[in-house]
Amino acid sequence: MSSSDEIIDIVDEHDQVVRQASRGEAYAKGLRHRCVFILARDADDRIFVHRRTATKTVFPSRYDMFVGGVVGAGESYDEAALREAEEELGVSGLPRPVPVFTFLYETGDGLSWWSRVYEVRCVLPVSPQVEEIEWHAFLTDAELDRRLAEDAGDGGRPWTPDGLAAYERLRAARASDA
Template sequence: MSAADEVLDVVDRDDRVTGQAPRGEVYARGLLHRCVFVLARDAQERIFVHRRTASKLVFPSHYDMFVGGVLGAGESYGEAALREAEEELGVQGLPQPEPLFKFLYEGPGGAWWSYVHEVRCELPVAPQVSEVDWHTFLTREELDRRVGDGEWDWVPDGLEAYRRLRARRDSRQ
């Protein structure tokens, strides 16, 4: 089965399931669906950053500071966060990612409910080659510099999630 054939839950603006459709149809028709973002930190608190493969359906060859993806039909945000983190990082045995906040992303690429999580990954990573073209771990300062310098094309939904995460953390200090 191709990624475009994967069945997703279609949701409304209150994140209630209203039906199901194949991913390709969801994207083509701009239907609301669900997505998870997982910020993965290593033992030194550095953040996993990667460039998506050119074959991705959404934002190919863009950089991202989150691993994650869409929820399959009937899948919970927590289940998807752990599944996506382990798949994209190429590891097994991660702790359950910590849920942080949820928001409705509306921007380039469409609109979807986005649940941001965080996980510590102290295991050696072997990113999924079908998802990740290049990767590294950056300090928060290095990541902020890369976000600000405009040299890398960032996925817009991940960038929005990161800005919201930074604003939440900055407001607590």
């Protein structure tokens, strides 16, 4: 079964399930669904950063500081977060990712998804899923912030816009907690 055939929950503006559809139909018709974003840190507190493969349906060949993906039909956010983190990092036995917040991401061109952001510590050696990730590295917060600032200009690395939105909200939440 291809990822476009995967059945997912379609939700309303309050994140309540209203029906199910294939992932392909959800993207083609702009149906609101659910996604998880997991910020993975290694034992040295560095963030897993990667470049998505060119074959990805959404935001191909873009850089991201989150692993994650679409929540399957009948699956909870928490279940999806653990599944996606283990799949994309190529590990098993991760601790359960810790939820941080939920927000509605809207693209501006009619697409939107409810997004739950998590954090997880991955002390295991990673072996990223080659179908999803073509490059990866662990970066310190300062290294990631420097790259994001450098890439804001013309010719910089293209980052996933939903990942950037989630990361900006995460940084703001950390700043308000400090």
